[in-house]
Amino acid sequence: MEKPDMEVLDRRIKWALLMVSLLTLVFLAAAAVQENLIAEWRIVRGRYARILREKATDDAGREIARQFENRIMQNVIPALNITDRCITCHPGIDDPRMADQEQPYRTHPGDYLEKHPPEQYGCTICHQGQGRATVFADAKAADVHWDYPLLPKEFAQSSCAMCHAPDAIKEYAPLAARGYELFVEKGCYGCHKVAGVGGAMGLPLDTVGVKKKAAFPFAYIEGDHTIANWHIEHLMDPQKIVAGSTMKNYNFTYDEALALTNYILSLRGLDLPMNYIPKDRIEYEYHKAFRKALPGEELYKRYCYACHQDGLSSHYDPILKRYIPTVRNPAFTAIATDDFLKRNIEKGRPGRDMPAWEEQAGGLREDEILNIVAYLRGDTPLSPDYDERYRASGNPERGAFLYERNCAGCHGETGHGIQAPALANRVFQESATDAYIKATIERGRHGTTMTGFAQDSPSFAALTSAEIEDLVTFVKTLQ
Numbered sequence: 001m002e003k004p005d006m007e008v009l010d011r012r013i014k015w016a017l018l019m020v021s022l023l024t025l026v027f028l029a030a031a032a033v034q035e036n037l038i039a040e041w042r043i044v045r046g047r048y049a050r051i052l053r054e055k056a057t058d059d060a061g062r063e064i065a066r067q068f069e070n071r072i073m074q075n076v077i078p079a080l081n082i083t084d085r086c087i088t089c090h091p092g093i094d095d096p097r098m099a100d101q102e103q104p105y106r107t108h109p110g111d112y113l114e115k116h117p118p119e120q121y122g123c124t125i126c127h128q129g130q131g132r133a134t135v136f137a138d139a140k141a142a143d144v145h146w147d148y149p150l151l152p153k154e155f156a157q158s159s160c161a162m163c164h165a166p167d168a169i170k171e172y173a174p175l176a177a178r179g180y181e182l183f184v185e186k187g188c189y190g191c192h193k194v195a196g197v198g199g200a201m202g203l204p205l206d207t208v209g210v211k212k213k214a215a216f217p218f219a220y221i222e223g224d225h226t227i228a229n230w231h232i233e234h235l236m237d238p239q240k241i242v243a244g245s246t247m248k249n250y251n252f253t254y255d256e257a258l259a260l261t262n263y264i265l266s267l268r269g270l271d272l273p274m275n276y277i278p279k280d281r282i283e284y285e286y287h288k289a290f291r292k293a294l295p296g297e298e299l300y301k302r303y304c305y306a307c308h309q310d311g312l313s314s315h316y317d318p319i320l321k322r323y324i325p326t327v328r329n330p331a332f333t334a335i336a337t338d339d340f341l342k343r344n345i346e347k348g349r350p351g352r353d354m355p356a357w358e359e360q361a362g363g364l365r366e367d368e369i370l371n372i373v374a375y376l377r378g379d380t381p382l383s384p385d386y387d388e389r390y391r392a393s394g395n396p397e398r399g400a401f402l403y404e405r406n407c408a409g410c411h412g413e414t415g416h417g418i419q420a421p422a423l424a425n426r427v428f429q430e431s432a433t434d435a436y437i438k439a440t441i442e443r444g445r446h447g448t449t450m451t452g453f454a455q456d457s458p459s460f461a462a463l464t465s466a467e468i469e470d471l472v473t474f475v476k477t478l479q
């Protein structure tokens with residue numbers, strides 16, 4: 001075997017090494033040029049240095065221009081876990097002389113920075129975006145992988161309501177304040193909990209404002225693929241954005257959706273050191289924790305209206321695919337005792353979209369539930385001829401036969417409810433007395449499809465009182 005020529009090999013390795021070193025040097029040089037001469041932030045600050053010199057018409061101005069350095073500037077705030085380099089490219093935000101400049105040099109609008117000095121708050125606490133970035137595209141983080149890209153300007157107020165009480169900032173952040181008003185007025189609490197109070201059909205919204213972009217389904221979003229725009233389009237038409245959504249469709253206008261989104265995005269869990277939480281917020285949280293019971297009507301609007309509307313008439317809800325019964329109709333309240341109303345509100349109707357409102361479920365206290373009961377009752381006392389002590393002892397087989405003929409079409413063969421409430425429901429069975437069921441069958445519910453069976457109706461012949469007793473006996477066997 002021939003021995004390899006060691007000298008040739010040695011030369012080749014040396015050459016290869018030299019080439020690699022040269023290449024590395026070229027890359028290093030390129031990086032140095034990129035960072036020191038043509039880095040975006042350097043160019044931005046270079047131009048600002050010129051603007052400073054142009055504006056230097058007095059000694060103070062000349063001193064500022066002389067001291068200006070072209071280097072990275074940052075606000076580091078360990079308490080908030082913030083390192084923001086935004087001021088590197090926005091050096092004029094606290095200089096009132098820059099009000100006439102183009103971005104990124106213009107003076108910051110409003111007095112936000114006087115109230116919240118950048119050394120203490122940074123910028124991303126209000127604007128979001130990627131604080132450490134030194135390239136604007138990365139700071140904006142719209143197209144790079146970043147959970148909370150720069151908030152579009154229309155949504156900046158959501159940050160105010162993150163810290164400030166949403167009902168205390170009407171003057172400074174009117175959009176977020178209006179959003180909170182709409183949230184209460186439109187009965188969003190009927191399906192969503194915030195701070196433990198609300199219905200159960202939708203998710204609690206306490207931290208929806210920090211939900212990451214990747215967790216939203218963007219398939220049917222037509223406009224910008226931003227979290228904020230997801231909320232706008234979802235609020236304007238939930239079923240279009242989330243197939244099969246049972247969220248109520250309010251047909252909101254853009255302006256209403258914009259206000260609501262500013263409130264929704266403010267729900268970020270408020271996990272901040274105490275000295276960053278303003279007094280108005282502390283007061284608001286205190287009043288929420290130790291709240292006085294609101295009048296029944298206001299509670300009803302917040303928690304019940306979204307589904308029951310005014311409660312005087314009933315309707316089939318095509319989105320929930322459920323029949324929503326009346327709750328304030330005198331034909332109902334004349335035979336519903338306060339105890340029946342209270343039990344049904346406390347326990348809901350499990351499996352039937354009627355949420356349970358007692359403290360450990362929907363978060364309402366007993367005094368609040370009693371206010372709602374009084375509101376449902378209104379001016380209608382129990383009917384004088386309504387005898388709560390009545391007990392049915394009819395024939396359940398005959399009752400089953402009559403049920404099949406007269407009732408199953410609406411209430412379902414097994415009482416599971418089709419175009420009417422479910423009678424085979426645990427809470428219904430536990431709370432409805434024989435007297436209540438008898439009176440309902442006899443009198444029906446004026447203004448709903450539940451006709452009275454004590455006399456002939458267009459669809460049904462009158463039932464005798466013995467037949468009605470058989471029916472009551474049978475209805476009580478439905479499980």
Ligand code: HEC
Nearest residue numbers: 040041086089103104123127129130131133134135136139
């Ligand atoms: C590398 C330089 C650079 C950095 C770093 C930078 N910006 Fe800017 N910013 C710009 C420039 C240039 C503009 C104006 C051009 C434009 O609007 O596209 C601008 C515009 C803006 C605007 C108004 C226009 C818009 O798109 O909303 C806001 C708000 C803003 N920046 C906030 C921030 C915040 C907050 C940070 C820190 C997270 C930041 N910027 C970091 C260069 C920068």
Ligand code: HEC
Nearest residue numbers: 086087090093108109112116118121122123126153156157
């Ligand atoms: C307390 C909250 C808050 C802080 C902190 C804050 N900003 Fe703003 N900023 C706002 C609001 C609100 C607006 C929008 C004002 C308006 O147009 O009504 C705004 C507007 C701006 C704009 C102009 C946007 C435009 O399109 O005209 C820029 C640029 C900007 N901020 C940069 C910064 C930078 C850089 C910092 C950090 C030094 C910062 N902001 C800190 C609340 C804040």
Ligand code: HEC
Nearest residue numbers: 112115125126157159160163172173275276277278279280
């Ligand atoms: C990180 C929390 C935080 C954010 C975000 C925030 N603020 Fe503040 N703000 C405070 C604190 C803390 C104070 C100090 C005064 C206090 O305790 O009430 C304050 C003070 C103020 C004041 C002065 C109130 C007074 O009584 O002197 C105004 C006005 C104000 N903020 C408006 C806003 C607006 C508008 C925004 C949104 C652009 C905003 N704030 C965002 C925490 C915040």
Ligand code: HEC
Nearest residue numbers: 186187188190191201202208238242245246247248264306
């Ligand atoms: C009838 C019940 C119902 C009412 C009333 C209702 N929602 Fe919803 N909401 C839902 C359901 C169910 C979902 C989940 C399906 C979906 O995303 O559309 C949902 C989803 C949401 C989401 C997305 C949450 C997430 O984590 O993805 C937001 C935000 C929201 N609702 C806000 C509101 C607001 C604001 C109102 C009042 C204007 C409201 N909802 C009223 C049932 C309701």
Ligand code: HEC
Nearest residue numbers: 190199303304307322325327344345349352353354421422
């Ligand atoms: C998410 C929609 C929804 C919300 C919010 C809601 N309900 Fe209901 N409620 C229903 C449905 C649906 C039924 C009928 C259940 C069935 O079909 O079996 C019902 C039934 C009832 C009943 C029984 C009626 C009867 O004829 O026996 C009462 C009482 C009632 N709700 C009161 C309330 C009150 C008070 C609130 C607010 C604190 C409220 N509901 C909130 C959907 C809702």
Ligand code: HEC
Nearest residue numbers: 314325326406407410419420421437440441445448449450
């Ligand atoms: C045409 C449809 C229809 C028929 C037929 C019908 N119901 Fe009803 N029933 C309803 C509706 C709708 C309601 C809820 C009324 C409301 O909105 O308050 C109701 C309510 C009731 C309630 C009270 C439920 C509750 O949750 O408190 C009982 C009990 C009841 N019906 C029994 C019967 C019996 C027994 C029959 C047969 C003799 C019958 N219904 C026939 C539609 C019907």
